[in-house]
Amino acid sequence: AWRAAVDGLFADTASLSPEALDDLLELRHGREAVASRFEVSRKGGRPVLVTAPHCIYLRRDGHTPHLEEKFTREVGEALAEELGGSVLTWTKDEQRWSQRLVACGRQHGGDPGWLQDILDPRNRDPNYLRADEVWANPWFQAMQGVARDWRLAFGHGIQMLHVDVHGCQDPPTTPSHLTVGLGAMQECATRLSMDFSELAVFRDALHAELTAVLDRLGLAFENGAVVGAGTSNLVRVILDAKTCPDQHRARAFAGAWAAGSCRLTQTQQAMSCADFTHAVQLELSKALRIALLKGRDHAAIARLANGLQAAWVKAKQHARGFAAGAPEAGSKPALAGRALRGDS
Numbered sequence: 001a002w003r004a005a006v007d008g009l010f011a012d013t014a015s016l017s018p019e020a021l022d023d024l025l026e027l028r029h030g031r032e033a034v035a036s037r038f039e040v041s042r043k044g045g046r047p048v049l050v051t052a053p054h055c056i057y058l059r060r061d062g063h064t065p066h067l068e069e070k071f072t073r074e075v076g077e078a079l080a081e082e083l084g085g086s087v088l089t090w091t092k093d094e095q096r097w098s099q100r101l102v103a104c105g106r107q108h109g110g111d112p113g114w115l116q117d118i119l120d121p122r123n124r125d126p127n128y129l130r131a132d133e134v135w136a137n138p139w140f141q142a143m144q145g146v147a148r149d150w151r152l153a154f155g156h157g158i159q160m161l162h163v164d165v166h167g168c169q170d171p172p173t174t175p176s177h178l179t180v181g182l183g184a185m186q187e188c189a190t191r192l193s194m195d196f197s198e199l200a201v202f203r204d205a206l207h208a209e210l211t212a213v214l215d216r217l218g219l220a221f222e223n224g225a226v227v228g229a230g231t232s233n234l235v236r237v238i239l240d241a242k243t244c245p246d247q248h249r250a251r252a253f254a255g256a257w258a259a260g261s262c263r264l265t266q267t268q269q270a271m272s273c274a275d276f277t278h279a280v281q282l283e284l285s286k287a288l289r290i291a292l293l294k295g296r297d298h299a300a301i302a303r304l305a306n307g308l309q310a311a312w313v314k315a316k317q318h319a320r321g322f323a324a325g326a327p328e329a330g331s332k333p334a335l336a337g338r339a340l341r342g343d344s
Contacts, residue, residue, distance in 0.1 A: 002117065039088070043083075044080075047161065050085060054072055058123050065116055083309060129264055168284065174283070180207075182202070183239065201318040255279070255281030278312060
């Protein structure tokens with residue numbers, strides 16, 4: 001059905017410009033010749049993995065297709081560069097192919113399900129995988145491979161950070177320009193009966209560091225009012241969706257699907273399956289994504305990366321202090337107590 005839908009776009013080319021048709025044909029040929037539709041790019045040697053799974057249109061099981069979150073690929077790559085880590089994202093050709101297909105589909109119109117019909121069924125949302133399929137999923141295997149390489153290089157005690165980049169609507173539709181989801185870490189700490197103090201340190205450090213970064217950008221609402229650091233509309237950190245008024249919507253922002261869903265987000269996969277010690281989901285407004293990419297030197301991205309790094313260092317230092325303090329018998333271990341050899 002999918003190939004028939006795509007072939008239908010090529011059969012009726014009256015609405016396409018010659019340039020658009022040539023581009024589609026070239027992309028189609030290129031996709032058939034390349035085995036992988038996503039890639040890992042290593043920007044440095046630090047144990048930090050940035051993912052940007054929603055930079056293309058994707059099928060999502062049981063739901064309407066997930067729309068492209070613009071500029072998340074560019075933000076993810078720039079963050080990985082500044083953090084000296086690696087980035088996992090869809091290839092540029094796959095991104096162009098997805099965009100071209102959707103543009104052509106819109107021109108052709110058709111029944112309400114046209115978007116679902118023309119999207120490659122192999123391109124399913126990596127942020128919405130069933131728990132029983134994660135280990136066999138190629139995208140997750142790429143994540144796992146990066147983590148395995150770091151453990152071989154630095155030892156099994158290495159602390160590893162996962163940063164999952166997403167896009168959201170501008171305020172006031174979304175309550176803040178940046179939402180940091182720590183739901184996967186909270187879930188892991190609860191399941192393993194870990195000490196929550198490290199998570200609290202990480203949460204507070206992220207809020208403070210990232211608020212200071214965004215305060216310099218002069219972000220505004222639709223009415224033109226500039227958002228300042230003294231407001232609650234700059235940065236929010238979510239540990240548990242249960243603490244939010246809209247729990248269903250907060251699940252997506254917290255970075256942890258409910259246990260009953262039998263689904264795992266990227267950060268849940270990182271913590272529960274790939275043995276990362278720290279994982280954050282970043283939901284960035286469109287205004288913030290644009291602001292971060294302004295200027296050739298990406299100074300704003302560098303400040304964001306430095307803020308994430310500084311918060312991570314504080315969390316690791318707390319874990320080291322906890323381990324060095326020889327807690328009393330019966331007290332809970334630190335969240336990252338199993339991984340104390342990461343560099344600061």
